[in-house]
């Protein structure tokens with residue numbers, strides 16, 4: 100069914116060679132093109148390992164990882180990534196930080212030289228979507244934590260990746276800023292034609308943003324439950340007061356509590 104951008108089948112991933120830590124085992128995950136998927140689970144269940152598998156930073160010992168129809172055997176260039184702590188270079192302006200991935204990826208480097216104005220316009224368009232219009236010439240240290248995370252999202256999207264992987268990107272922010280950024284990422288997803296996989300501990304975040312939520316078991320991680328989240332879009336923050344929303348969050352909380360007990 101559907102057209103899968105990410106398909107993980109029967110994957111085992113062990114750290115430190117034979118006899119090492121089995122991080123995930125029998126992992127199966129399929130994410131459709133254009134979908135917003137969230138992955139939740141107990142601490143240490145292998146969520147970050149999953150990110151590394153999809154981006155090709157780890158190659159599994161068993162099973163297969165296919166992204167955009169290609170078996171993953173090395174780092175994947177159609178992926179954008181954003182992590183909890185944005186690492187902006189302090190000596191570069193925000194705009195130049197956003198353009199950085201283009202200087203690193205071979206394919207874009209030549210294009211960047213020839214079409215700089217186009218890419219600058221694209222960066223400015225992204226800055227506008229995330230609410231940072233006019234901040235491109237500021238240095239990262241002149242921005243608040245939430246603003247840096249907004250810029251970080253622009254940087255992850257500048258090369259127009261088909262897939263955006265987000266590893267707890269809002270974890271370090273206060274509750275209000277986090278909610279603001281949920282709306283930013285919701286709008287980016289709606290406007291950019293990008294598939295998103297979000298790894299998070301925050302169940303409200305998962306249910307508010309995602310079309311599909313995967314619940315992982317304790318280590319070795321595998322998917323215990325998969326939920327389709329059907330709340331219509333665009334979703335407003337008020338949705339979180341809806342009894343159906345709370346019910347879904349509680350259902351997930353119960354499943355994770357059970358998964359922890361098995362550990």
Ligand SMILES: Nc1ncnc2c1ncn2[C@@H]1O[C@H](COP(=O)(O)OP(=O)(O)OP(=O)(O)O)[C@@H](O)[C@H]1O
Pocket residue numbers: 114115120121122141142143144145146147148149318
């Ligand atoms: N380089 C490594 N060497 C050995 N074990 C590792 C390594 N990286 C991760 N692990 C182990 O593999 C398991 C999964 O790690 P991973 O970082 O993927 O979990 P996680 O779900 O992201 O954790 P958390 O929820 O705490 O962020 C953990 O139990 C961890 O101890």
